[in-house]
Amino acid sequence: MTPYVALGLTGADVTRLLADPDALHRWDRLPLAFSVIGIDRVDGRPAADATIESTVAAGLLGARTRQARFLAATTPSRDHPYNLARRVASVGHLSRGRSGLLLGTVDPRAVGGWPWPAAATSAAVSAPGTAALVGEVAVAVRDLEQSWPAESVIADRHTGIFVRSEEIRHVDLDGRYRIAGPLTVPEPLTGPSVIGWFTSDTPPPPQAEAVLDLVLGAGAAIPVIDADAGLPGGQVGGVLVRAGDDRPIGALLDAAERLLVGAHHVGPGPLRHALGLPRPVAREGRRRAFAAPEPLASR
Secondary structure (H helix, E strand, O other): OOOEEEEEEOHHHHHHHHHOHHHHHHHHHOOOOEEEEOHHHOOOOOOOOOOOOHHHHHHHHHHHOOOOOEEEEEOOOOOOHHHHHHHHHHHHHHHOOOEEEEEOOOOOOOOOOOOOOOOOOOHHHOOOOOHHHHHHHHHHHHHHHOOOOHHHEEEEOOOOEEEOHHHOEOOOEEOOOEEOOOOOOOOOOOOOOEEEEEOOOOOOOHHHHOOOOEEEOOOOOEOEEEOOOOOOOOOOOEEEEEOOOOOOHHHHHHHHHHHHOOOOOOOOOOHHHHOOOOOOOOOOOOOEOOOOOOOHHHO
């Protein structure tokens, strides 16, 4: 089967899209599997003069589009996983499941030092910016997003119960990030957001593999190709098209359209459903955050 086509958008590309309604509409209608928002945050290229905060940009794109699907690219050097999970879940609601997260290990804009308090001080967990650290972020985001299940929101007028609060769970992570949870945003109705990993030169660690839905980059099932290249042969599920920083947005969309002619087109709808990804099962054994609510009739 021919691969599907995904598109890597830099911060400059996203800025151009948001400033050009015609280009935004054209991008929204392209049968891309998904786009990566802020690919320059994770793919190792030198830092440009300006970029975007990818999860905030994803919120804007989710509100201004109807079909486009996207992964917001980021690293843990600027985002604590609790805040990251809260924004990712919010974008999942706003886009109705058309969104997700792409984690990387290299951020050209990373500042020195380590901004987050660590619960552990051993050598194994003391160095930020490693694959193990990003793996912890992946696990934390997935656990946090599943801490408040979508099915718990029932809005039952007869009983007066809005949420079955006994189904909300603590997260209880005690690695480099101390997190008890639960998240303050319920899980999107379409299920947990898709979580991807950009390999760069670092494969995902074992602790993250259980929560990762996609792996992109060199040697992965979804390799990166240049915008002027052709579709590769061999057994690849999809390709991520990446262009240089100075290519006009119209020319990048032209290149994507050319590749889409011979590519596999995934169906419409939420990202998880379109890619045929199973809905993850929440981790067992987590303690309750709240007691069960009492129905109005019993008061």
